[in-house]
Amino acid sequence: MAAFSFRVTKKDPKTRARLGIITTAHGKIETPYFVPVATLASVRSLDSQDLEALGAQCTLANTYHLHLRPGDNIVKKCGGVQGFMGFNKPIFSDSGGFQAFSLGYGMEHNINKLGNIFPEGKKTAEKKKSMAKITDKGISFQSVYDGSWHFLDAKKSMKIQSHLGSDIIMAFDECTSPLSDYAYTKKAMERTHKWAKQCLKYYDKKQALYGIIQGGWFEDLRAQSTEFISSLPFEGIAIGGSLGQSKKDMHQILDWVIPQLDSRPRHLLGIGDIDDLFECVERGIDTFDCVSPTRIARRGSLYVCPESGGNVSNKFRISIKTAKYKSDKKPIDPRCSCSTCRNYSRAYLRHLYTTKELAYNRLASIHNVHFMLSLMEQIRSSIKKGTFSRLKSKWLRKKK
């Protein structure tokens, strides 16, 4: 049996927001929580000592990527993800199913999971060849590293995740595209359901397995998937993409799904932005994961709180490359207590960014991850005090 449990410690009286504690063999996670992503057993630009210093409660590693490099057998030999990356805290792993979308339809149509052309800011979608082939048996993926083909199915995903030694693993699923039609989304959902039952059979019972609800942005499919997945003895429930073509769609999907769930922990895959944290916590999500804080940091976007000028319109971001910061001695966010803000100025960070100094990526990533984790702490504290809605409206009010 998995050394896994989840306890809801408080519910917000006005919304579906809730406080909880996930317990695993590697420690506890206070929820709601934003899980930083360590795709290749490294939160990009950071090391595990940085994660410790940031007080990260857990991280999420990627099955597809670690299977290819360095190979899950090597990770196993080195003590699982914890031993390999030197981070002795709870580890989530995804199932590899997201790559059905990101290397398949997403690649062909050059879109991200919200239907936006990817990479962001690119004006035209340049279609590429799909790097994934999906059948009822499983998914054949082409390696992004050397072009070789690899087959994953429910059994293999469970085996790889067992090698990774993660505390919380995800059932093998097919993540569909926001551009998939009803018929395809239904077919993919049915496959996901079939695979879900296989995962329950094959998974390493020392780990905690989350089932993944699919169904795209179709209400009846989401309802069917919610009913099916939550009827199975998973330790937790994850909500997978596609989440529609806009944030509004995503909120709608959560409003369809979550009221139908029992008290098991709920994970939202691959989200989010600052506003998402509030909107999804309010709708009852316990944990999220996303590469966004470190990815946008590397591109020069750094988070600031409302008191320092952050708002919904600017996505709570400043662009450090802007010339106005060239001799600005203030920290990124004067309200922030991260080690970057305690030690370095906007002028210095702008200089490191513009000269492509490698130190920039880490200092910027420390700030953005700290910012997210600290915001989650404020959110948890507000739920405890019954002031969550007030905190949300303070952050999300429109700029006058």
Added chain:
Amino acid sequence: MAAFSFRVTKKDPKTRARLGIITTAHGKIETPYFVPVATLASVRSLDSQDLEALGAQCTLANTYHLHLRPGDNIVKKCGGVQGFMGFNKPIFSDSGGFQAFSLGYGMEHNINKLGNIFPEGKKTAEKKKSMAKITDKGISFQSVYDGSWHFLDAKKSMKIQSHLGSDIIMAFDECTSPLSDYAYTKKAMERTHKWAKQCLKYYDKKQALYGIIQGGWFEDLRAQSTEFISSLPFEGIAIGGSLGQSKKDMHQILDWVIPQLDSRPRHLLGIGDIDDLFECVERGIDTFDCVSPTRIARRGSLYVCPESGGNVSNKFRISIKTAKYKSDKKPIDPRCSCSTCRNYSRAYLRHLYTTKELAYNRLASIHNVHFMLSLMEQIRSSIKKGTFSRLKSKWLRKKK
């Protein structure tokens, strides 16, 4: 007057090696010492908190690069290099004269300062256009960033270095190529001498100015330059390139120059490798600077001590990308106490290196810089105990 002094605290009875203490307004430097290079006010991949954690006593910033980016005026506004990079310890700066070589002759002939084809390992020298034009008045440099032309002379180099606020500054000089002939090297030396006197006139007297001895690998020129530079009231003496075409040439040059110097501190510019530390300390050098530890780290070369297999033939390096490390749970060097070796395995570092994870560069650089600084500590301790020659032969003996 500069808050600068130097005291020799012990001399090795058998060699010219000596222990000393350089005192500056920003603190002391125990010598002999290897100064990590922060070209653009950042030791590449590391931040100033890392330098603190590594116990770095000082660093060296680059006049040419900081003049171009972000501009020395901005550095000045942000509190000099110390304030800008958040490192409140002694700072050296070079004069910009090295770029006369690296952007001039070095660029045209694609060689490094020891006459090797650059970048190392490249089979054929691909000649490029010179990016520097040198006259008796000064040096016109082309920006490596935007191709614009910039003029530096003794007065301007002193002004820029005053803006940088470094504790120890270098006189403006012309660094020649190992391929320069006698006539050209003589001409360049004469220019350097003329500029040396101008620097003494123009420099900010709150800083300590080191004169630079030139003369290439010609004995009579080195003798002339040594006599001339050391006759002037510089606070310290630096030995500049060209240092000949081999390590043997470099040792020969030091043996010509150093016995003619008085007790002022001696800095060797742009050196060194592990064996250089021993050879040059033995010949009486107090401080060195070099980008090598962080540069080779980024390329996958990590230092190991003799007990862990390091020797002159392998340059005390292992190549972390080698397949044999793929599931090796040992640290880079089991004898090393750096934070990378305390926390991560060769297998993990190899994985980060091969997948181009950004965290690799910093973890590898921490190890190599720690290794150099710790070796300098061992060297100082051996001089103190009178066992320097024994330490040197333990490290530099040929592999049987």
